[in-house]
Amino acid sequence: MVFVAVVLTGCNFLPTRAPSWEADYQIPLVVSQTTTDELFSDSPLNNDGEHYFITESVSGSFTLGLDNLNLDDFASVASVQFPILDLGNILSSNIHIASVPVPDLLNGTSVPLGTIDFPEYELVGVKEGSLSLLVENTGDSPISFGVTLAFTDVTLEIVVENLLPQTTQNITKSLNNLTLDNQANVTIVNPQVDAGTANLSLSISALEINSLASIKGYDADLNITVSNTFSLPEDSLDKIEVGAGLLQVSTSPVDALSMNIKTLSLDGTALDLVEANTFSLAGKTINSGALLEANFDIAIDGNILFNIPDEVTLSASVSGLQLQSVTLDNLTVSLKDAAPETIDIPNISLDEPFNEVRLSGASLTLLLEQNLGDLRYDDLFLNVVLKDSSAYPVRIDTIADTGLEKEIVFMSDDVTRLINDIIAGDVTTITIDGEITASGPVTISQTSTVDYVANIYLPFKLEGNQSLEYSIDTDPQTIELDENSKRLLADSLGGVKLEAEIENGLPIGLDIVLQLKNQSTVIATLEGQVQSGITDENGVATQTKKSVVVMELGSSQVRSLLEAGVLEFYPTLTLNVPENGALIKLDDSIKIRALLLVNVQINRGRD
Numbered sequence: 001m002v003f004v005a006v007v008l009t010g011c012n013f014l015p016t017r018a019p020s021w022e023a024d025y026q027i028p029l030v031v032s033q034t035t036t037d038e039l040f041s042d043s044p045l046n047n048d049g050e051h052y053f054i055t056e057s058v059s060g061s062f063t064l065g066l067d068n069l070n071l072d073d074f075a076s077v078a079s080v081q082f083p084i085l086d087l088g089n090i091l092s093s094n095i096h097i098a099s100v101p102v103p104d105l106l107n108g109t110s111v112p113l114g115t116i117d118f119p120e121y122e123l124v125g126v127k128e129g130s131l132s133l134l135v136e137n138t139g140d141s142p143i144s145f146g147v148t149l150a151f152t153d154v155t156l157e158i159v160v161e162n163l164l165p166q167t168t169q170n171i172t173k174s175l176n177n178l179t180l181d182n183q184a185n186v187t188i189v190n191p192q193v194d195a196g197t198a199n200l201s202l203s204i205s206a207l208e209i210n211s212l213a214s215i216k217g218y219d220a221d222l223n224i225t226v227s228n229t230f231s232l233p234e235d236s237l238d239k240i241e242v243g244a245g246l247l248q249v250s251t252s253p254v255d256a257l258s259m260n261i262k263t264l265s266l267d268g269t270a271l272d273l274v275e276a277n278t279f280s281l282a283g284k285t286i287n288s289g290a291l292l293e294a295n296f297d298i299a300i301d302g303n304i305l306f307n308i309p310d311e312v313t314l315s316a317s318v319s320g321l322q323l324q325s326v327t328l329d330n331l332t333v334s335l336k337d338a339a340p341e342t343i344d345i346p347n348i349s350l351d352e353p354f355n356e357v358r359l360s361g362a363s364l365t366l367l368l369e370q371n372l373g374d375l376r377y378d379d380l381f382l383n384v385v386l387k388d389s390s391a392y393p394v395r396i397d398t399i400a401d402t403g404l405e406k407e408i409v410f411m412s413d414d415v416t417r418l419i420n421d422i423i424a425g426d427v428t429t430i431t432i433d434g435e436i437t438a439s440g441p442v443t444i445s446q447t448s449t450v451d452y453v454a455n456i457y458l459p460f461k462l463e464g465n466q467s468l469e470y471s472i473d474t475d476p477q478t479i480e481l482d483e484n485s486k487r488l489l490a491d492s493l494g495g496v497k498l499e500a501e502i503e504n505g506l507p508i509g510l511d512i513v514l515q516l517k518n519q520s521t522v523i524a525t526l527e528g529q530v531q532s533g534i535t536d537e538n539g540v541a542t543q544t545k546k547s548v549v550v551m552e553l554g555s556s557q558v559r560s561l562l563e564a565g566v567l568e569f570y571p572t573l574t575l576n577v578p579e580n581g582a583l584i585k586l587d588d589s590i591k592i593r594a595l596l597l598v599n600v601q602i603n604r605g606r607d
Contacts, residue, residue, distance in 0.1 A: 024495075024597050024598065024599050024600075025488055025597075025598045025599075025600060026595045026596070026597060026598075027481075027485050027488065027595060027596040028593065028594075033503075033589050033590070033591040034589060034590055034591075035586070035587055035588065035589040036052075036584055036585065036586060036587070036589070037586040037587065047586055049586065050585055050586060051459060051460070051583065051584070051585055051586070052459070052460035052584055052585075052586070053457065053459045053460055054348055054419075054456070054457070054458040054460065055455075055456065055457055056346040056347065056348055056455075056456040057453060057454065057455050057456070058343060058344050058346050058453070058454040058456075059451070059452065059454070060343060060344065060451075060452060061449040061450060061451045061452065062335070062341035062432055062449065062450055062452070063447075063448065063449050072233075073318060073321070074232075074233040074317075075315050075316065075318070076230045076231040076232075076292075076316045076318075077313060077314070077315045077316075078228045078229070078313070078314050079311045079314070080226050080228050080311060080312060080313075081310070081311050082308060082309045082310060082312050083224045083226075084210075084211045084212075085211065085212040085215075085220075085222070085308060086210050086211060087209035087212065087215075087218075087220075088208065088209065088210075089206045089207060089208050090120040090121065090207050090209055091118075091120070091204065091205075092120075094134065094204065094205050095116050095118075095203060096203045097113055097186050097202040097203055097204065098114065098186070098200075098201075098202055099199065099200065099202075100113070100188065100199070100200045100202075101139075101197070101198075101199050107191060107192050107193060108190050108191070108192070109191070110187055110188060110189050111188045111191070112185065112187050113186040113188060113202070114185070114186060115183055115184070115185050115186070116149075116184055116186055116204065117182060117183050118180075118182040118184075118207065119182065120182075120218065121182055121217045121218040121302075122181065122216045122217025122218075122302075123179065123180070123181050123182070123214070123215070123216040123305065124179070124180055124182075124209065124212065124215050124216075125178075125179045125212065125213035125214035125215065125307075125308075126175040126176065126177065126179070126180065126209060126211075126212065126213060127176065127177065127210075127212060127213045128210040128211040129174075129175040129176065129207070129208050129209045129210050129211070130172045130173060130174055130175055130208050130210075131149075131172070131173045131175055131204060131206070131207055131208075132170055132171070132172050132173075132206040132207075132208070133147060133158050133170070133171045133172075133202065133203075133204060133205070134168065134169075134170050134171075134202070134203045134204070134205040135147075135160055135163060135168065135169050135200065135201070135202050136167070136168040136169075136201040137163045137164065137165050137166065137167055137168075137198055137200060138165075138166065139165050139196065139198035139199040139200075140165045140196045140197050140198075141165060141193050141194060141195055141196030141197055142163060142164050142165065142193075142194060142198070143162075143163050143191060143192065143193050143198040143200065144160060144161050144162050144163065144191070144192045145160055145163075145188050145189065145192065145200070146158065146159045146160070146188070146189035146190055147160065147186065147187070147189065147202065148185075148186070148187045148189055149184040149185070149186055150184055150185040150186075150187070151181050151183070151184045152181045152183075153179065153181075154178050154179065154180060156173055156175075156184075157189075158173050163198075163200075165198070170205060175207075175209075177213075179213075179214070182217065186202070212308050213307070213308055214305060214306060214308060215300070215302075215305075215306050215308075216256075216302065216303075216304065216305040216306065217302045217303075218300065218302045219299075219300060219301070219302040220299070220300040220302075221297065221298070221299050221300075222297075222298040222299075222300070223262070223295065223296070223297055223298070224295075224296050224298060225293060225294070225295045225296070226293070226296060226314065227291060227292070227293045227294075228291075228292055228314060229289045229290065229291060229292070230266065230286065230289070230290040230291070230292040231288070231289070232286065232288045234328070237288055237326060237327075238287070238288050238327040238328055238329060239285060239286065239287045239288065239326070239327035239328075239443075240285070240286050240323055240325070240326045240327070241284075241285050241323065241324040241325040241326070241445075242281040242282060242283065242284050242285070242286065242321065242323060242324065243282065243283075243322040243323060243324045244281070244282050244320060244321070244322040245280075245281040245318055245319065245320050245321040245322060246278055246279070246281065246318070246319050246320050247264070247266075247271060247278070247279045247280075247281050247316055247318055248278045248279075248316070248317045248319070249261055249264060249278075249292075249294055249314065249316050249317075250277060250315050250317070251312050251313065251314055251315075252312050252313035254306075254307075254309055254312065255304055255305070255306065255307070256300055256301040256302075256303075256304035256305065256306035257298065257299070257300060257301075257306060258298070258299045259296045259297070259312075260276060260277060260296065260297050260299075261273075261277050261294050261295065261296055261297075262295045262296065262297050263294075263295040264279050264292070264294050264295070265292075265293045266284060266286065266290050266291070266292055266293075267285075267287060267290045267291050268291070268293075269285075271284065281321075292316055294314070323446075324445060324446065325443055325444060325445035325446075325448075326443070326444055327441050327442065327443040328438070328441065328442060328444075329438065329440065329441055329442075330437070330438065332436070332437050332438075333435065333436045333437075334434075334435050335431075335432055335433055335434060335435070335436065341431055341432040341433075342430065342431050343430045343431065343432060343452075343454060345422060345427055345429075345430060346422060346454075346456055348419060348422045348423055348456070348458075349423060349425070350423055354468070355423050355424055356424065356468060357423075357462060357466065357468050358416075358420045358462070358463040358466055359416070359423070359458055359459070359460060359461055359462060360416050360462070360464075360581050361412065361416065361458070361459050361461050361581075362415045362416040362418075362420075362456065362457070362458040363409070363410075363412060363456070363457045363458075364409075364415040364418070364454060364455070364456050365407060365408065365409050365410075365454070365455045366407075366408040366410070366452055366453070366454050367402075367405045367406070367408075367452060367453045367454075367455070368405060368406045368407075368408065368450055368451070368452050369404060369405045369406075369451045369452075370449070370450040370451065372438075372442050372443060372444060372448055372450075373438055373440060373441055373442035373443065374438060374439045374440050374442070375406075375436055375437070375438055375439075375442065376436065376437045376438065376439055377396070377406060377408060377436060378399065378437075379434045379435040379436075379437070380396060380408070380432060380433070380434040380435070380436065381393040381394060381395050381396065382394035382410065382418070382430055382431070382432060383429075383431045383432075383433040384418055384421070384427060384429075384430055385427070385429045385430075385431075386421060386426050386427060386428060387426050387427075388426075392414075392417070393414070393433075394410050394411070394415060394417075395410065396408055396409070396410055396411070397409045397410055397411045397412070415456075416458075416463075418430075419456065419458050420463075432452075436450075459583065460584050461539065461581050461582065461583040461584070462508065462539075462575075462577045462581055462582040462583075462584070463577065464577055464578060464579040464580055464581040464582075465578075465579055466577050467511075467574055467575060467576050467577070468574065468575045469572065469573070469574045469575075476568040476569060476570050477568070478566050478567065478568050478569075479566070479569075480565065480566050480567070481561065481564065481567065486561075486562050488598045489558055489562055489596075489598060490562060491600045492558065492598050492599055492600055493599050493600065494555065494599075495552075495598070495599030496552075496553040496557075496558050496561075496596060496597070496598050496599070497550050497551065497553065497596070497597040498514075498516065498524050498526050498551050498594075498596060499548065499549070499550045499551075499594070499595050499596075499597055500512065500514055500526055500528070500548070500549045500550075500592060500593070500594045501546065501547075501548050501592070501593040501595075502546065502547045502549070502590065502591070502592050502593075503544045503545070503546050503589075503590070503592075503593075504530050504531065504532060504533050504544060504546075504547065504590050505541055505544040505587075505589040505590060505591075506532065506533055506541060506582075506584075506588050506589075506590055507532055507533055507535045507539050507540060507541035507578075507582035507583065507584070507588065508532050508575050508577050508578065508582045509529065509531055509532040509575075509578070510529070510530035510532075510573050510576065510590075511527075511528075511529055511530070511573070511574035511576060512526070512527070512528055512529075512530055512571065512572070512573055512574075513525060513526070513527050513571070513573075513574075514526040514549075514569060514570070514571050514594065515569070515570040515571075515572075516567060516568075516569060517567070517568040517569075517570065518560055518561075518563070518564040518565070518566075518567060519566070519568070521560070523557050523560045523561060523564070523567075524551065524553055526549055526550075526551050527549070527551075528547070528549030528550075529547070529549075530547040530549070531545050531547050532545065532576075532578065532582075533588070535578075535582070537580070538580075538583060539578065539580050539581045539582040539583045540583045540585060541582075541585065541588050544591075550597075553596075561596075569594070571592070
């Protein structure tokens with residue numbers, strides 16, 4: 001920061017007042033003016049022609065990939081309506097019951113007609129269905145009668161009114177909610193003939209099963225298609241793109257029923273069959289609420305009573321999931337739980353002893369760019385770890401949206417502390433920490449990154465209330481007193497003073513220690529305080545200020561000067577920064593004029 005070059009230019013005799021019996025003579029020691037521009041000519045500091053500053057940019061990126069989002073195996077379960085089993089007319093042809101000549105009948109006398117069989121099933125529970133009885137009168141007299149079909153647990157009663165000669169009627173009887181076995185005893189009940197001849201012919205023309213409740217003794221192979229929406233495991237997930245994974249579909253077990261998926265599609269995209277009821281999801285996209293459409297081959301085992309369920313549970317299980325990307329709402333990624341996102345420590349250093357100073361007014365702007373969606377960084381911070389393992393956060397002050405980038409400005413006090421710790425070499429790591437959230441849908445893949453550029457600006461402004469000692473301990477300034485100077489010292493009346501006049505154009509005060517040595521022996525040490533240059537409210541020096549430091553030399557010290565060969569001067573400066581700090585300019589300067597004041601007796605005969 002401040003390097004004082006002390007140069008002795010020789011010995012001049014300059015009376016300070018008109019000749020008298022006693023006079024003070026000066027032996028000047030001149031230190032030429034030094035500006036801060038000369039002091040920092042070899043430093044890495046930048047300047048704008050007026051002020052010094054430090055700038056540094058560090059770029060990189062951190063991953064918001066799927067390592068931060070894990071999806072375990074999951075299942076989407078739904079209840080689906082079991083399809084209505086419509087067997088239609090299960091009779092392959094009419095079942096003829098009997099032909100009965102009516103003269104042989106007596107009015108009101110029931111006539112058993114025997115047993116009929118339905119070989120297509122053993123037992124059938126009918127939700128909706130009907131039986132059709134075909135009756136024909138080939139006689140010459142009308143007839144009215146009833147017909148009963150007595151199954152094991154159910155008896156159907158059919159009434160025929162006034163069946164005219166040479167006519168046919170097809171009478172339908174509802175079978176809704178009845179359970180029928182495969183045999184029935186048929187009886188003509190209460191026949192009534194007015195006169196003449198009637199001849200009846202009876203047959204069952206159809207057995208319509210429109211909706212089954214249960215069935216036994218009926219083997220069937222059916223094909224049905226079931227559609228249902230597919231749910232993702234998290235409400236925030238909108239879509240996932242799958243690298244690898246399996247989708248296995250199963251149904252709740254039902255006696256006498258087996259269901260195997262023939263084809264399966266997801267939002268209209270067919271999935272590849274891997275094994276029974278298991279399909280590959282590789283390369284597929286699963287949307288939230290995706291339409292899952294399964295085409296089933298259904299087999300009904302006739303040896304077992306099959307009670308038709310109203311609905312079955314359909315489970316679509318996903319396993320072995322490897323994601324390529326996800327699209328989701330309400331994303332929250334904790335960077336602390338993921339791998340640390342480390343920022344390279346900027347290369348900011350000053351030569352000793354100036355790496356011990358503390359500067360103020362630093363700024364750190366982090367520009368973040370990504371194409372994932374609208375991400376929020378309000379809960380981010382920089383975590384700084386020091387060599388002693390302690391840590392502290394650098395917190396966000398403001399966030400601005402510049403269109404393509406988010407511009408994060410961190411709190412100046414936190415940044416100032418960070419930069420000063422970097423200059424001092426105390427920082428071991430800087431990581432981006434905290435949480436990132438999303439507003440709206442965000443798509444993340446394995447390679448999704450957020451690119452950043454960290455821009456640092458640090459004016460070379462000294463922080464207030466600090467001191468720094470700067471010693472010149474190599475290449476001391478030297479001078480050899482000539483004979484005239486020694487004669488003046490020898491003739492002195494005991495009044496020899498060592499004086500330093502300092503014109504300080506720096507915005508800081510100084511404690512000065514000036515050692516005058518004869519090789520390794522200290523002859524005199526001049527100590528004093530130097531006021532700072534005149535500054536404005538920002539700590540910028542506007543004018544120089546002069547200070548004078550003086551000490552009396554004793555007789556032994558004067559003798560040492562007379563005996564000295566080469567004198568050496570070692571100045572040490574302690575910089576004392578005022579409370580409001582100090583901003584160094586390029587043309588700030590310090591000028592030191594060192595001299596010996598000698599009081600001598602003027603003899604009348606002296607030239």
